[in-house]
Amino acid sequence: MDKGVVVDLGHDIEGFVPMSQLGIPDIQNPADAVKEGQAIEMKVLEVDPIHHRIVLAATGWPKDDGTQEAAKQDTPG
Numbered sequence: 001m002d003k004g005v006v007v008d009l010g011h012d013i014e015g016f017v018p019m020s021q022l023g024i025p026d027i028q029n030p031a032d033a034v035k036e037g038q039a040i041e042m043k044v045l046e047v048d049p050i051h052h053r054i055v056l057a058a059t060g061w062p063k064d065d066g067t068q069e070a071a072k073q074d075t076p077g
Contacts, residue, residue, distance in 0.1 A: 005030045007042070007056065014054075021045065021057035033058075 004018040022033045034040065046055040 002030070005034055007034075007040070009054070015042070015044075015056040016053065017042070017056045017058055021055075023058045 004016055005022065007015045007017060009015050017030075019027060019030050022030060024033050027033055041059045042056040043059045044054060045057050046053070048054075
């Protein structure tokens with residue numbers, strides 16, 4: 001998708017991470033941020049059970065050594 005990334009949360013549940021919540025500045029293509037099968041630490045921002053939507057934010061990316069790196073976000077708060 002060009003506005004973000006759809007992620008599989010398991011148990012037939014999908015979530016959506018908007019480009020602004022990927023934690024990667026100046027990213028042009030969200031597909032460049034993640035690879036299929038990659039595990040990423042996420043935070044739930046919004047749950048809409050009526051429309052079956054979960055909006056997420058990336059909070060940690062795997063580094064080469066297997067540990068998590070905190071995502072840098074430009075959101076206030």
